[in-house]
Amino acid sequence: MERPGDIRRIVGEGVSSGLSEARLNAAVDQLKPVFERVSFGEQPAYDDLDAAALRELEPEVGFVARSMVLTPTADLRIAGYHLMGVLDSKAVIPDLRAGLQSGREWERIEAVRALGRMSQPDARSLLLETAGHPDLQTRRAAAEALRIRAR
Secondary structure, three states: OOHHHHHHHHHHHHOOOOOOOHHHHHHHHHHHHHHHHHOOOOOOOOOHOOOHHHHHOOOHHHHHHHHHHHHHHHHHHHHHHHHHHHHOOOOHHHHHHHOOOOHHHHHHHHHHHHHHOOOOHHHHHHHHHHHOOOOOHHHHHHHHHHHHHHO
């Protein structure tokens, strides 16, 4: 996804699924700081993103975030989960639920962190469920996310 061809592919897939090309391109433009930081191996500044502007481009931003989560590249997957958290949309809850069911501990933890950013009631419910996960690190991440949400 760091390469222009990957972004064009995602835009093309989004258009094929019925999304607006103009809005997908606007979503990609809004997310350029994330793509740039990830391409340099840096952690994007998610708190600097304009969450309201991203929500105005829903469902296109959600589609891009989902596409990132489906890539084989861990740093893009992580960024996709974080974007879902920033988006704070009920529409991405099923994607985060799927992340919680991953066989990869790091992926479950990133999905937990995304849920911890969200204000959606379903996010809290999923965190409560995950607080009983068999994996210790996943449980700890869920408990920490619940503590942060309680503040």
